[in-house]
Structures are given as C-alpha cells and as structure tokens.
Amino acid sequence: METKSQKNPQLDKVRELVEDIRIAMMTTVDEAGHLVSRPMAALQMDEDGTIWFFTKRTSPKVDQIDNNQHHVNLAFADVGDADYVSISGTADELDDRAKVNELWNPQAKAWFPEGKEDPELILLKVHTDMAEYWNASDSTMVRLFQQATAAITGNPPKMGENAKVYN
Template sequence: MKKADQLSEGMQKVVDLIDGIGAGMLTTPDSSGVLTSRPMMPLEVDANGSIWFFTKPSSDKQAPAGKVNLAFAEPSDGKYVSLSGGSTLIYDRNKIEELWSAAAKPWFPQGKEDPSLALLRVDVDDAEYWDSNSSRMVRMLAMAASAVSGKPVGMGENRTVHNPVAPSPAA
C-alpha cells in the first residue's frame, strides 16, 4: 500500500496501523438501510487521510447522505482500527494507472482497461484504534490482571482521532 505522510500524529498512527494489517471490511447501508460489509484491500492513503480502493461501481459503496465504516483487525498482534467517513466512486483512468498492480488482476481479469473498474475513495473523518504493542502472552496476563483489579491494566493504547484535513465528499 502506498502511504503519504499525514499532517497529524494521530492520523499517522492510524495509517501505520492499517499498513501493517492489510485488508479491511467496508460497511455501508444498502438501499433499505441494512448494513452490509465486504472485504477491501487498500491501495493508497493520500496526504488527506483518504483511503483508495479498486472496486466495481455500485451505489451501495457510496454514502451521499451518510457515512461508511472501514474496520481493520489483526487480532494476533492486538491491533484494531475503525474509521468513518464519506465515500466517492471515481473514474479517473490516470489514477487507476497509477495504482494498478498485478495483484488486482484476479479481481479485474481485463486489467486496468476493464470498463467495470473504478476507484472508491473513502474520506476519513474520524478513526479509533486499539494497539496493544505487546505479545499475546503479555495481553493474556494483562487481561487477567484487569479482571482481578476490576479496571483495564496494561491493555495498550486506545485513542479516537479526528482527521483535521478530511476533504468534503464532493471533492
């Protein structure tokens, strides 16, 4: 995944966590309001904290009146990230060319010229992350200590981050 430096320390931490996790789950409301999720592989996080994906166009991946959620998890490392923001389908052939790699070919067998290939940009407004920064054994001991003490002990970092440079969804 390509990643640009972020303007805030909090967003930089979010981007670094996502980079180490890989695929995430994109959750959107369908036409009847039911939440649905699908796995998505991020291609790039730009300097505004927007996350780019290849996709096949569908209206349920955009959120003109609301928000989408992206969730990334790496339980073995105790890393979890949840992001919310708006989404926009983009048909920019130059950007598709820039982000294209052979790894996308199984999903888009016609390659970067595939007429059903588009980009989905998720403009992150807010994020929350949990990062234990310790081994599974240390986390298990911390959970036991938390259960005994009745409060979280040594469970790592949990932080909510507002993206100060999130573009408007219409941008």
C-alpha cells in the same frame, strides 16, 4: 499498500496501522436500511487521510454509497497483534485512469481480468472524517498475563493505546 505521511500528524498512527493490516471491512447501508460489510483491499492512504480502493462500477456498494449520503465505515483488525482501527468517512466513486495506473497491482487482475482497461474498474476513495484505534504495545504473552491478573484482581487490564482522531 502505499501510505504517505499525513498532513494531520494525529493520523500518522492510524496510517501505520492501516498500512500493516491493509484489508478492511467496508460497511455501507443497503436500500432496506441494513448494514452491509465486505472485505476490501486498501491500495493507498494519501497525505490527506484518503484511502483508495478498486471496485466494480456495477457493484451494489456503489449504489449504497450514493444512496446513503456517501457515509461508510472501514474496520481494520489484526487480532494476532491486537491492533484495531475504525474509520468513519465519506466515499466517492471516481473513474480516473491515471490514478488506476498509479495504483494498479498484479493481484487486482483476479477481480478485473481485462486489467487496467477493464470497463468495470473504478476507484472508491474514502475521506477519513474520524478514526479510532486500539493498539496493544505488549506481546501476546504479556497481554494474556494482564488479562489473567485482571480476572483475579477485578481491575481492568491496561491493554495498550486507544485514541480518537478527527481529520
């Protein structure tokens, strides 16, 4: 995944975490009002905090995005490192062959057998409105020790950094 330095420097930590985690659970709202999530591979986070994905033109998520004022949530999680990111934003579908060519990678062929020219292939771009992240700075052993200490003392552990960032 390619990420670019952010125009909003507060998003740089979000960019670092997204780059490392890469797979997001994208949540939309279906026609019955239910929250629906599915894994999506982030392809790029550009300098404006926009995250790019490939999708199929006929995917239900495309209709869900159009029917819900384009609001989505992206949840990234690396449980092993205790790093988590939640991004609220707006999504739009885009049929831009130049951008498809820029972002194309060999793994995408599994979902788009006709390659970059697959007529089903379009882009989803998610503009970051707000992001919140949790980033553990200590090793797993230190985190476990902090949790055990907290259980004994009754004082919540300090498990790293947490911040909200508005774009």
